[in-house]
Amino acid sequence: xxxxxxxxxxxxxxxxxxxxxxxFLSRQLADLGINVFYHTCVGDNPDRLKAVIKMAEERSNxxxxxxxxxxxxxxxxxxxxxxxxxxxxxxxxxxxxxxELYFERTNRQMxxxxxKQAIVLEDSHILPNDHGMAPGMLLxxxxxxxxxxxxxxxxxxxxxxxxxxxxxxxxxxxxxxILSRVLRFFGIGEAMLETEIEDLIDAQTNPTIAPLAxxxxxxxxxxxxxxxxxxxxxxxxxxxxxILSRIGEYFYGYDETSLMRELIKHIKEKKLTIxxxxxxxxxxxxxxxxxxxGAGDLLKGGVVCYTNEVKxxxxxxxxxxxxENGVVSEQCxxxxxxxxxxxxxxxxxISFTGVAGPDxxxxxxxxxxxxxxxxxxxxxxVEKLNFGGTREAIRVRSxxxxxxxxxxxxxxxxxxx
Numbered sequence: 001x002x003x004x005x006x007x008x009x010x011x012x013x014x015x016x017x018x019x020x021x022x023x024f025l026s027r028q029l030a031d032l033g034i035n036v037f038y039h040t041c042v043g044d045n046p047d048r049l050k051a052v053i054k055m056a057e058e059r060s061n062x063x064x065x066x067x068x069x070x071x072x073x074x075x076x077x078x079x080x081x082x083x084x085x086x087x088x089x090x091x092x093x094x095x096x097x098x099x100e101l102y103f104e105r106t107n108r109q110m111x112x113x114x115x116k117q118a119i120v121l122e123d124s125h126i127l128p129n130d131h132g133m134a135p136g137m138l139l140x141x142x143x144x145x146x147x148x149x150x151x152x153x154x155x156x157x158x159x160x161x162x163x164x165x166x167x168x169x170x171x172x173x174x175x176x177x178i179l180s181r182v183l184r185f186f187g188i189g190e191a192m193l194e195t196e197i198e199d200l201i202d203a204q205t206n207p208t209i210a211p212l213a214x215x216x217x218x219x220x221x222x223x224x225x226x227x228x229x230x231x232x233x234x235x236x237x238x239x240x241x242x243i244l245s246r247i248g249e250y251f252y253g254y255d256e257t258s259l260m261r262e263l264i265k266h267i268k269e270k271k272l273t274i275x276x277x278x279x280x281x282x283x284x285x286x287x288x289x290x291x292x293x294g295a296g297d298l299l300k301g302g303v304v305c306y307t308n309e310v311k312x313x314x315x316x317x318x319x320x321x322x323x324e325n326g327v328v329s330e331q332c333x334x335x336x337x338x339x340x341x342x343x344x345x346x347x348x349x350i351s352f353t354g355v356a357g358p359d360x361x362x363x364x365x366x367x368x369x370x371x372x373x374x375x376x377x378x379x380x381x382v383e384k385l386n387f388g389g390t391r392e393a394i395r396v397r398s399x400x401x402x403x404x405x406x407x408x409x410x411x412x413x414x415x416x417x
Contacts, residue, residue, distance in 0.1 A: 001034045004060035008068035008077050010043035021066040021156055032168055033178040033225055044074040053084055061144050067151030069134035071113045085141050088122040095135045127163040131155045138167050176225040179232045183220045186404050188250040193218050196246050207239045216397050259403035260288050264295050266410045275344035276302035277315055277336040277351040285399045300344035315339045326362040328354055330370055330382045337372030338380050349374035352398050357391045369398050373406055
């Protein structure tokens with residue numbers, strides 16, 4: 001199958017909401033081995049929607065619509081599709097009963113137009129809405145298949161996972177096992193990564209290799225298809241091994257993990273504790289750390305040390321260190337990391353000091369960052385980085401590099417860059 005995802009709603013074109021549905025569906029369809037070649041967005045206008053449908057049918061055989069299934073007059077997705085495929089719209093009694101029960105439970109009056117949400121395409125397979133009112137639909141139109149899903153992600157996502165995904169899987173002509181694996185890399189740019197494995201990408205057939213870059217990270221999604229599960233796994237393993245033999249030093253984890261999750265896993269495995277001294281990151285490292293369940297047992301505490309007064313009076317940085325080298329310096333980062341670990345009685349101390357912008361500081365340009373790492377009974381290590389981008393981007397990348405360098409240290413690697 002080749003799919004096109006069509007988002008219906010003028011609010012998307014006006015920028016009032018972001019179309020996260022297309023991203024979610026594309027990832028799910030990739031797991032099914034369904035190609036997504038186009039994302040389309042169209043307003044609440046029947047003529048424009050009809051034109052989009054005709055265009056999509058010329059290039060795709062699976063059309064997935066999100067939005068336009070609600071109770072108001074501008075919700076017109078199923079009405080437009082019904083006319084296009086010459087199907088009647090009929091009342092679905094189960095959906096109507098579900099809507100009526102919802103209003104009874106919430107002690108609200110049900111207006112007549114809410115019944116519109118229970119109307120469905122004749123001969124369609126109904127996808128129940130366990131988290132809302134309007135059901136979804138799957139219609140086999142011969143040369144084309146049409147799937148209609150609600151617009152709100154809190155309704156659409158569980159509906160697709162529970163009912164839409166299995167329905168599409170049953171329609172696939174192939175009975176192959178389809179397996180996907182995501183490899184995550186940090187410390188290497190997208191262009192460099194692609195250069196290193198360009199021949200593998202050019203020669204891809206099965207498994208396929210799909211790169212994606214975001215926030216200083218790069219991921220590779222590998223997808224293999226085969227009749228036998230063990231063969232599909234072997235194909236994934238072989239492709240992964242070929243890739244890691246070239247860029248394995250930048251690899252840090254699989255699928256939905258993150259640098260912070262991997263760091264916490266390493267700290268937990270080694271039964272260590274950590275403390276933080278954060279200047280330019282302003283507590284961002286600790287916020288991300290404690291957002292992960294169970295991480296609180298590993299974090300002794302931390303200090304947001306924006307001012308020199310806090311650096312000297314709380315974290316005991318020598319005044320002479322600041323006077324001679326400044327706060328944006330290797331020496332200051334070193335003392336911050338060592339002293340916060342001592343102050344909190346932690347095995348690890350990590351510090352962040354630098355210039356996030358918008359102006360330079362102490363003659364240092366925006367993007368200058370020092371990260372200090374102190375591990376019990378080991379020499380203190382300081383890394384200097386020079387970032388570009390916005391203030392927020394510099395702060396985010398500082399936290400990620402802090403995780404990266406500390407993971408490398410805990411792994412016993414001296415090749416931290």
